[in-house]
Amino acid sequence: MQPFPSLPTYSYFLILFFTTFLHHSHSHSQPNNFKTSQEHSQKQTHLNGPHQEYIEVSYPPPKHQPTPSCSHQILHHTFANTINTPPFSTPYSPPFNCPPPWTRVLLHFHAKTKDEQYDRIAAIWLAGVEILRTSTAQPPNSRIFWNVRKDITKYTSLLTKSDLDLTMMLENIVNAELTGVFHVTVTLLYYYKNTVRVPFNQSSDSISISKSKSRPGSRSLVNEVPDSRVLNELPADLIIPLSDDGKQGFWFRLEKEKDLKKRRIRIPRNTFKAVIELYVSFHGNDEFWYSNPPNSYITTNGLNTGRGNGAYREVYVTIDGEVVGSEIPFPVIFTGGINPLFWEPIVAIGAFNLPSYDIEITPFLGKILDGRRHVFGIGVTKGLSFWLVNANLHLWLDRESTIVRANRVIGHSPKTDVQRAEEFTGLNGEFQVIAGKDTMTTGWVLTSSGNITTVVMKGFTFSNVIKFKQNGTYKIVKQKFKFKKKVKVFDNKGEMISKFKVRRKYPLRVITVTEPYGLEDRYNLITNLSHGFNEKYEGKGFIHSISNVQESKGWINVKGHSVLSGRGSTKQNYSHVDKLSCYNRNVASDHGRIVSDNSNFICENAL
Numbered sequence: 001m002q003p004f005p006s007l008p009t010y011s012y013f014l015i016l017f018f019t020t021f022l023h024h025s026h027s028h029s030q031p032n033n034f035k036t037s038q039e040h041s042q043k044q045t046h047l048n049g050p051h052q053e054y055i056e057v058s059y060p061p062p063k064h065q066p067t068p069s070c071s072h073q074i075l076h077h078t079f080a081n082t083i084n085t086p087p088f089s090t091p092y093s094p095p096f097n098c099p100p101p102w103t104r105v106l107l108h109f110h111a112k113t114k115d116e117q118y119d120r121i122a123a124i125w126l127a128g129v130e131i132l133r134t135s136t137a138q139p140p141n142s143r144i145f146w147n148v149r150k151d152i153t154k155y156t157s158l159l160t161k162s163d164l165d166l167t168m169m170l171e172n173i174v175n176a177e178l179t180g181v182f183h184v185t186v187t188l189l190y191y192y193k194n195t196v197r198v199p200f201n202q203s204s205d206s207i208s209i210s211k212s213k214s215r216p217g218s219r220s221l222v223n224e225v226p227d228s229r230v231l232n233e234l235p236a237d238l239i240i241p242l243s244d245d246g247k248q249g250f251w252f253r254l255e256k257e258k259d260l261k262k263r264r265i266r267i268p269r270n271t272f273k274a275v276i277e278l279y280v281s282f283h284g285n286d287e288f289w290y291s292n293p294p295n296s297y298i299t300t301n302g303l304n305t306g307r308g309n310g311a312y313r314e315v316y317v318t319i320d321g322e323v324v325g326s327e328i329p330f331p332v333i334f335t336g337g338i339n340p341l342f343w344e345p346i347v348a349i350g351a352f353n354l355p356s357y358d359i360e361i362t363p364f365l366g367k368i369l370d371g372r373r374h375v376f377g378i379g380v381t382k383g384l385s386f387w388l389v390n391a392n393l394h395l396w397l398d399r400e401s402t403i404v405r406a407n408r409v410i411g412h413s414p415k416t417d418v419q420r421a422e423e424f425t426g427l428n429g430e431f432q433v434i435a436g437k438d439t440m441t442t443g444w445v446l447t448s449s450g451n452i453t454t455v456v457m458k459g460f461t462f463s464n465v466i467k468f469k470q471n472g473t474y475k476i477v478k479q480k481f482k483f484k485k486k487v488k489v490f491d492n493k494g495e496m497i498s499k500f501k502v503r504r505k506y507p508l509r510v511i512t513v514t515e516p517y518g519l520e521d522r523y524n525l526i527t528n529l530s531h532g533f534n535e536k537y538e539g540k541g542f543i544h545s546i547s548n549v550q551e552s553k554g555w556i557n558v559k560g561h562s563v564l565s566g567r568g569s570t571k572q573n574y575s576h577v578d579k580l581s582c583y584n585r586n587v588a589s590d591h592g593r594i595v596s597d598n599s600n601f602i603c604e605n606a607l
């Protein structure tokens, strides 16, 4: 994700961070990664000053984070020149003084850094199962730190096991020019049943531990879990990684369009429910896939860029060659992306905690319950180098029987309908992609407690328009994505025993104007960006909704990949609603500082 023009490209790893900038002409605007060099940061902070906090706005806010029953530091490591080295690994066992069962487990990630560096991608795996995908902030000219909190209760079946390998990969290059290293601490926070939400006394490094340790409660995951996809269900009994061997991290690297990464997996014959959780990030020529023009535009104009293939990507999962589900990823913008000054100190939505995507495959269980190994695959439609993808197979087991039977009744999953239109003359033109799909799959599973039928209905619409005007110096990208999914479960009498509904929307708009700046390889980029993530979960007795929008504007003066001067501002409105509470935060940054920050717990538009 981090281009660095002066690096040679002889090694496998360097290619990883090397992307060709569209240098054919300065009159052609293309989003890119940039690095703010120290002497040109927005701020004039002393290198020895206090650390400044970078944030990804999320829920709950720091002061309202619940006090854990106990905490357990599981990783403490400095990621320096990790290039071409294996990932960092350390043993994990649950804390002896805090035995399971817990009602909830949170992961607290803390990082700090100070010297010049690009944004970097990172992930944490437990026994090869990914539990966090994250990216780093770019240190401007000062000491910075950030914290990420993630509910990882859904990985409980692994967290209770001892002697597992906890692995973290943070691919970093340290050399004469890039000296930034990342100091990372990961702590797990365990909760017993009666934990209440009380203010969390947070200093940058330490985590307070509640003195009164309540007795371990039952496994019930009632609505006190504020941010969990599995509000109405218990965590899976078994999680199998659908990932690489771990020598370079457990993610698969997808380098080209037809790459399908495969893994043979045997699942227990008493599995009655299965969900594939996908983790995805895009880099290199696809870091800004949503703004890639078609190849015809690039070749006709003789542009020197690999960032093509049009602006549509779909990540899909196969079992024995059959597509069982797919996802359009949320366009996460890393901290060096588009205009790095936008992301000081509020980072883009998802940059510190990339979303994962659940694909319900219970209706397909009939294919894989025969006790044999089956080939699971992951690919990216139209994907260019490179994507880092892997998945976790969450399985729920019928403890009362050793074998359950299952079969698919309906399997209506057509190919995605993708329509493309293009029209251009020279560097001016307009490109459109419209895509959509509706699928419905139904399958039954004969368990010890009866014959259960699962119906999964899923649909999405996608549209992307890219326009180039003024000889390509003006570029607008508008993308819309709407997704809905309903999962209903019936018993043998046809009575509904559970249901939930998810809706998501990811609107995105980027306007970029490139202005020549006299000198040979310098130019100004003026950008307006608007970006949103909206999600609503509804089920029996639970509800959870997030509305999150960012608007950024600013300019940068660029030479190569370095920002020489500029200014950026970001406004963000975040709201979180669940059965227990509402939370709203409106925050704005300008010139590297928070200029307004208002939050409340008022339910204005209660669901």
Ligand SMILES: *[C@@H]1O[C@H](CO)[C@@H](O)[C@H](O)[C@H]1NC(C)=O
Residues within 6 Å of the ligand: 201, 202, 203
């Ligand atoms: C919160 O933390 C600060 C600094 O670590 C400390 O001075 C203060 O006493 C703490 N407050 C409570 C209520 O524990």
Ligand SMILES: *[C@@H]1O[C@H](CO)[C@@H](O)[C@H](O)[C@H]1NC(C)=O
Residues within 6 Å of the ligand: 405, 444, 445, 446, 451, 452, 453, 492
């Ligand atoms: C389970 O229920 C479905 C739907 O009612 C039915 O088609 C199927 O035959 C049942 N399976 C068994 C083993 O009875």
Ligand SMILES: *[C@@H]1O[C@H](CO)[C@@H](O)[C@H](O)[C@H]1NC(C)=O
Residues within 6 Å of the ligand: 470, 471
């Ligand atoms: C676009 O380029 C053409 C040819 O170089 C030039 O004649 C024209 O004035 C340019 N138009 C704009 C809007 O810059």
Ligand SMILES: *[C@@H]1O[C@H](CO)[C@@H](O)[C@H](O)[C@H]1NC(C)=O
Residues within 6 Å of the ligand: 511, 512, 513, 526, 527, 528, 553
């Ligand atoms: C960006 O938005 C501002 C208003 O917020 C507007 O004045 C300006 O023209 C926009 N810039 C572009 C390049 O569209």
Ligand SMILES: *[C@@H]1O[C@H](CO)[C@@H](O)[C@H](O)[C@H]1NC(C)=O
Residues within 6 Å of the ligand: 549, 550, 551, 571, 572, 573, 586
């Ligand atoms: C945030 O909300 C305020 C008022 O509710 C509105 O004026 C502003 O445009 C919103 N900002 C964004 C980025 O949506």
